[in-house]
Amino acid sequence: MKFSPAITNLSLSLMLALALCSAPSSHALVVDELYFQELPVQGQGDAERLRAYREALTAVILKVTGEERWLRDGSVERAVRDAQSFVQEVSYRSSGGGALSQTFIRIRFDQELVDNMLGTAGIPVWDRNRPSILLWLTVQGPDGQREVLGSDSEHPALELIREFSRVRGVPILIPVMDFEDRRSLPADVAWSLDEAAIRQASARYGADSILSGRVLSSPGGDLVGLWQFLFRDRVETFDSLETDLAAYMQSALTRVTAQLATHFAINVAAQPVPEQVTLRVEGVDDITAYVNLLSYIGSLAVVDNMSTSLLDGSNIELSVSLSGSTYLFTEFLTLGRDLVPGEPTVPQEAQGNVLHYRWVR
Numbered sequence: 001m002k003f004s005p006a007i008t009n010l011s012l013s014l015m016l017a018l019a020l021c022s023a024p025s026s027h028a029l030v031v032d033e034l035y036f037q038e039l040p041v042q043g044q045g046d047a048e049r050l051r052a053y054r055e056a057l058t059a060v061i062l063k064v065t066g067e068e069r070w071l072r073d074g075s076v077e078r079a080v081r082d083a084q085s086f087v088q089e090v091s092y093r094s095s096g097g098g099a100l101s102q103t104f105i106r107i108r109f110d111q112e113l114v115d116n117m118l119g120t121a122g123i124p125v126w127d128r129n130r131p132s133i134l135l136w137l138t139v140q141g142p143d144g145q146r147e148v149l150g151s152d153s154e155h156p157a158l159e160l161i162r163e164f165s166r167v168r169g170v171p172i173l174i175p176v177m178d179f180e181d182r183r184s185l186p187a188d189v190a191w192s193l194d195e196a197a198i199r200q201a202s203a204r205y206g207a208d209s210i211l212s213g214r215v216l217s218s219p220g221g222d223l224v225g226l227w228q229f230l231f232r233d234r235v236e237t238f239d240s241l242e243t244d245l246a247a248y249m250q251s252a253l254t255r256v257t258a259q260l261a262t263h264f265a266i267n268v269a270a271q272p273v274p275e276q277v278t279l280r281v282e283g284v285d286d287i288t289a290y291v292n293l294l295s296y297i298g299s300l301a302v303v304d305n306m307s308t309s310l311l312d313g314s315n316i317e318l319s320v321s322l323s324g325s326t327y328l329f330t331e332f333l334t335l336g337r338d339l340v341p342g343e344p345t346v347p348q349e350a351q352g353n354v355l356h357y358r359w360v361r
Contacts, residue, residue: 029171031128031170035108037055044103057086063168064125066168067261075118075120122270130170131264133210136202137161139214146191161174170260185198211228211229211253215240225248277322277355280356281315301323302324306319337360
C-alpha cells in the first residue's frame with residue numbers, strides 16, 4: 001500500500017519516514033514466504049527445472065488462494081504451464097553426502113506478477129495476515145482409552161498437522177495439554193465436542209478459530225470421526241470417514257482452510273470502486289506508537305493507501321482507501337489484536353464509515 005500523508009510538517013514527515021524504513025512489522029499471525037517454495041529435484045537440467053517451476057507455482061497458488069478449486073481455473077492452468085515467467089529468483093542447495101545426497105531447488109516467485117494474474121482472473125488473494133486455528137484432537141485407542149493430543153504427544157497425526165500448516169501457510173496451534181488444559185477439557189468432554197467447554201478451554205490461547213475433532217478406528221480399519229468448527233459466532237459440525245490418517249486429517253483441515261480463505265481473501269476485481277473509511281485511534285501516546293500504528297495498518301493487504309488527517313494529542317485520524325470492504329478491514333484489525341474497538345463501539349461497518357479504535361500494543 002502507499003502512504004500519502006496530508007499533514008506535511010517536519011515532525012510528521014520524520015515519523016512517516018520512520019514508519020516506512022525502520023518500524024518493526026512483526027504482528028501475530030503473519031505468515032511469511034508465501035511466494036517461496038523449495039523442492040527436491042533429480043538434477044539441474046532444463047527439463048527438471050521447468051518441471052519444478054510448475055510444481056512450485058502450483059503450491060504457491062494454493063497457499064496464496066487457500067482453495068484447491070482455483071487450481072482448476074483456466075487462467076491458473078495457463079500460468080502454471082508458463083511458470084518460468086513468474087520466477088523471480090532461483091538457487092540450488094544440497095544435503096547429505098555420497099549416495100544419500102539430495103539436491104533441492106529454491107524458487108521465489110514475483111508476488112506482483114502472481115497477484116496480478118490472480119486478480120485479472122477474478123481470483124481472491126489471501127493476505128499473509130492470517131487467522132489461527134486451535135486444534136483439539138481426541139483419539140480413541142484399541143483399548144477404548146481416549147487422549148486429547150497435546151503439542152508434546154507422540155502421535156502421527158501431529159506431524160501431519162504441522163506439515164499441512166507449513167505447506168498451506170495456515171497457523172495451526174496445538175494445545176499444550178498441561179494441568180490447566182486437562183482440568184478445563186477432560187478427554188471425555190473433548191470427545192463429546194461440548195461447545196461451551198471447548199470455548200472456555202480455548203480462551204487462554206486467543207485463537208481466531210477452533211477446530212475440534214474425534215477419531216476412532218473401526219473394526220474394519222476405517223477411521224471414523226466427527227468435527228466441530230467454531231469461527232466467530234458460527235458453529236459447523238461435519239463427519240469424516242477415511243481409510244488412512246493422512247486423508248482423514250487432510251480432508252478436515254482443507255475444509256476449514258477454504259472457509260477461512262473465503263472469508264478473508266480479497267477479490268480486487270469484485271471491488272472496482274475503492275471504499276473510503278475514516279479510522280480514529282486513541283491511545284497513540286508517543287512517536288513509537290505512531291510509527292507502529294502506521295506500519296501495522298500499512299501491512300494489511302486490504303489497505304490500498306492512507307493519509308493522516310488529524311493529530312490531536314494521543315488521538316490520530318487516518319483516511320484509509322480500501323481494496324476490499326470496510327467489514328473485511330475490521331476483520332483484519334481483529335486478527336492483529338493491536339487495535340480494539342473504542343467509543344462508540346463499531347464492530348463492523350460504522351455509520352458514515354467512521355471507525356473508532358484504541359491502540360493497545
